[in-house]
Amino acid sequence: MTMTKIDSAFVKAQNEKEAAFLQRDFDALGEKLSRDGIDIEALTKAASDFQIAVPSWGTGTGGTRFARFPGIGEPRNIFEKLEDCAVINELSGCTDSVSPHFPWDKVDDFTELKQRSDSYGLKWVSANSNTFQDQPGQVASFKYGSLSNTEKASRDAAIQHNIDCIQWGEQLGTKSLTIWVGDGSNHPGQQHFQRAFERYLDSAAEIYKALPADWEMHLEHKMFEPAFYSTIIQDWGSNILAAMQLGPKCKSLVDLGHHAPNTNIEMIVARLIQFKKLGGFHFNDSKYGDDDLDSGSIQPYRQFLIFNELVDAAYRKEPEFDPAYMLDQSHNVTDPIESLVNSAIEVQRSYIKALLVNREALYGYQDANDAMMASTELKKGFNTDVSPILAMARYRKGAAISPIPTYRASNYRKNVDKVRPRDPKATGSGII
Numbered sequence: 258m259t260m261t262k263i264d265s266a267f268v269k270a271q272n273e274k275e276a277a278f279l280q281r282d283f284d285a286l287g288e289k290l291s292r293d294g295i296d297i298e299a300l301t302k303a304a305s306d307f308q309i310a311v312p313s314w315g316t317g318t319g320g321t322r323f324a325r326f327p328g329i330g331e332p333r334n335i336f337e338k339l340e341d342c343a344v345i346n347e348l349s350g351c352t353d354s355v356s357p358h359f360p361w362d363k364v365d366d367f368t369e370l371k372q373r374s375d376s377y378g379l380k381w382v383s384a385n386s387n388t389f390q391d392q393p394g395q396v397a398s399f400k401y402g403s404l405s406n407t408e409k410a411s412r413d414a415a416i417q418h419n420i421d422c423i424q425w426g427e428q429l430g431t432k433s434l435t436i437w438v439g440d441g442s443n444h445p446g447q448q449h450f451q452r453a454f455e456r457y458l459d460s461a462a463e464i465y466k467a468l469p470a471d472w473e474m475h476l477e478h479k480m481f482e483p484a485f486y487s488t489i490i491q492d493w494g495s496n497i498l499a500a501m502q503l504g505p506k507c508k509s510l511v512d513l514g515h516h517a518p519n520t521n522i523e524m525i526v527a528r529l530i531q532f533k534k535l536g537g538f539h540f541n542d543s544k545y546g547d548d549d550l551d552s553g554s555i556q557p558y559r560q561f562l563i564f565n566e567l568v569d570a571a572y573r574k575e576p577e578f579d580p581a582y583m584l585d586q587s588h589n590v591t592d593p594i595e596s597l598v599n600s601a602i603e604v605q606r607s608y609i610k611a612l613l614v615n616r617e618a619l620y621g622y623q624d625a626n627d628a629m630m631a632s633t634e635l636k637k638g639f640n641t642d643v644s645p646i647l648a649m650a651r652y653r654k655g656a657a658i659s660p661i662p663t664y665r666a667s668n669y670r671k672n673v674d675k676v677r678p679r680d681p682k683a684t685g686s687g688i689i
């Protein structure tokens with residue numbers, strides 16, 4: 258029996274107020290789609306099956322390097338973060354897994370943590386290592402890099418931490434390790450590009466050797482920050498080179514915010530798919546660069562075009578295609594639970610819209626070089642409001658038809674505020 262943080266009878270009662278209207282909207286959309294030969298029930302099943310992971314660190318209020326404005330009832334440890342993740346899944350119905358981050362998530366007893374997540378019906382995916390900051394008492398510093406540091410002691414410490422993360426992840430049942438490092442330089446000439454990359458690859462090879470047989474290792478590229486002149490895995494080029502050199506269990510991870518403005522990310526996705534190197538995603542949105550804004554809040558068409566590639570790969574039954582979906586956002590002015598619920602649904606929305614594209618028709622337009630009809634076919638999917646499908650998928654599994662109003666009516670945040678006193682000394686929650 259799954260434990261819930263928001264009483265399921267309460268969610269049901271909220272849903273019943275809207276169920277009749279939802280049914281009418283759903284039927285109307287179903288009738289419209291059927292004219293194009295599209296079965297709304299198949300789409301509703303696809304929406305129901307779609308799941309995206311929540312990052313444990315996303316449940317705390319974010320901040321910038323200038324300031325952080327903590328909210329009320331913020332989770333203070335991994336057990337409380339897990340409670341919030343349970344709420345997100347109960348409302349959205351599409352976030353049944355959590356990605357841990359070490360050592361931000363301090364775990365004394367992995368068995369107890371696993372039991373707790375099991376009780377909420379949540380799984381653990383993708384262990385994230387952290388070698389972009391020094392921990393208290395750390396001797397070999399990461400100031401000048403971790404896996405690519407010129408000092409062997411620092412490289413060894415970074416390698417060991419990643420191997421520890423694999424071991425911790427195994428206790429929680431995760432099957433991949435995500436590596437994002439802050440290694441890079443701030444001054445031209447500071448770093449020898451080739452030697453630094455060689456050191457990175459040698460270190461990463463040590464981690465690769467420690468991967469269990471059924472695990473993958475995902476490398477995350479990022480063009481800037483915290484290093485502002487050069488970054489060791491600055492783009493998908495360095496990323497795929499590293500992944501190819503390291504071996505088949507190493508793949509690239511695409512964080513939407515980690516590219517130069519206007520980069521054609523959907524095309525990067527297509528290339529990674531073609532060479533069996535698409536490991537997964539960190540979804541978020543941005544206007545400038547790694548702003549970590551809510552998914553789909555700025556460029557929903559870009560997100561749709563990425564899903565167009567993903568749906569296309571699945572349609573073509575591309576071998577070894579199984580990317581991991583996860584959110585990676587920073588919530589500075591909203592309640593993180595609300596942002597994560599909405600964002601998960603926005604990603605799910607892009608997926609369902611991409612399913613509306615008639616693949617065979619699109620291939621025909623492409624072969625005939627009919628640019629207008631090809632782009633119109635995509636826009637047809639993007640412009641269709643699939644909200645009733647998403648809401649029906651939620652309703653049928655006992656999640657909320659209207660997640661945000663239901664969440665607010667539950668008073669969850671106010672209630673946890675009573676049992677989670679704010680640390681008066683608390684500053685950043687470690688959001689990057």
Ligand code: AOS
Binds near residue numbers: 385512
């Ligand atoms: C950093 O910019 C990356 O997006 C990381 O994926 C992530 O935010 C980090 O690992 C959280 O520490």
Ligand code: ZN
Binds near residue numbers: 437477512539
């Ligand atoms: Zn990320």
Ligand code: ZN
Binds near residue numbers: 479512515547689
């Ligand atoms: Zn980032």
